[in-house]
Amino acid sequence: AQRVTQPEKLLSVFKGAPVELKCNYSYSGSPELFWYVQYSRQRLQLLLRHISRESIKGFTADLNKGETSFHLKKPFAQEEDSAMYYCALRAGGFKTIFGAGTRLFVKA
Amino acid sequence: DAGVIQSPRHEVTEMGQEVTLRCKLISGHNSLFWYRQTMMRGLELLIYFNNNVPIDDSGMPEDRFSAKMPNASFSTLKIQPSEPRDSAVYFCASSLSDAPGEQYFGPGTRLTVT
Numbered sequence: 120a121q122r123v124t125q126p127e128k129l130l131s132v133f134k135g136a137p138v139e140l141k142c143n144y145s146y147s148g149s150p151e152l153f154w155y156v157q158y159s160r161q162r163l164q165l166l167l168r169h170i171s172r173e174s175i176k177g178f179t180a181d182l183n184k185g186e187t188s189f190h191l192k193k194p195f196a197q198e199e200d201s202a203m204y205y206c207a208l209r210a211g212g213f214k215t216i217f218g219a220g221t222r223l224f225v226k227a
Numbered sequence: 228d229a230g231v232i233q234s235p236r237h238e239v240t241e242m243g244q245e246v247t248l249r250c251k252l253i254s255g256h257n258s259l260f261w262y263r264q265t266m267m268r269g270l271e272l273l274i275y276f277n278n279n280v281p282i283d284d285s286g287m288p289e290d291r292f293s294a295k296m297p298n299a300s301f302s303t304l305k306i307q308p309s310e311p312r313d314s315a316v317y318f319c320a321s322s323l324s325d326a327p328g329e330q331y332f333g334p335g336t337r338l339t340v341t
Contacts (some may be wrong), residue, residue: 212327217270219269
C-alpha cells in the first residue's frame, strides 16, 4: 500500500537549533517526493521536490531509498520557519498522497 | 495570476442543506484536485480530474458528495444533503498534467454544518 508517515505531530525547537522533520514512505515503485508548507493564515505551498535536489529557505531533503525516507532538514531554525509541514508522495499517475503533517514551532 | 481561487471562503449551513464549493484553476493548468482537511484525518484526497475528466473519485466519502468540471478552468464540489461530520476545510489544487505532484493550492473553504 502507498503510504506517507510523519511520526511527529509537533516539533518544537529553539531558534538557531538544527531541525529535522521526519518522513517515511511506502511505495514499491520509483517515488517522487515533495515537501509542502503551510504558514499561518496562508495557503499550502510547495517547498521543495526531491528531483530538484535544491535548497529552499535553507531547507534540504534527501531521498534515501534504502530507508524509504525523505527527511526535511535545516541547520539553523528561524522563527519564521514555524509552520505546518507536509510530506507528499506521487505514487504514479496523478495521485499524490500527503502525510498527516508536522507542526514546527521555533521558539525565540 | 491570482492563483487558485476558491469560493466561498467560509460557509455555515444547517444539516440537510445543499452546499456547493467552487474552484477556479490557474490559467493553463489542466489537472484539478479536491482535498478535505480535518484535525482527525489530516489532508484527504477526494477526487481529481485531468483535462476535465474525473480520473479517480475513490476518495469521495459518500454518494452525497459529487464533483464536476464543466469547463477547463472551473470546478464545483457539491454535498447534498450536508451533515455535521462534513465540517472541514476543503481545498482545491491545480497542476500541469506533466507535474501532478507540484500542486498549487487554493486558500480553502471552511465549511461548518450545524
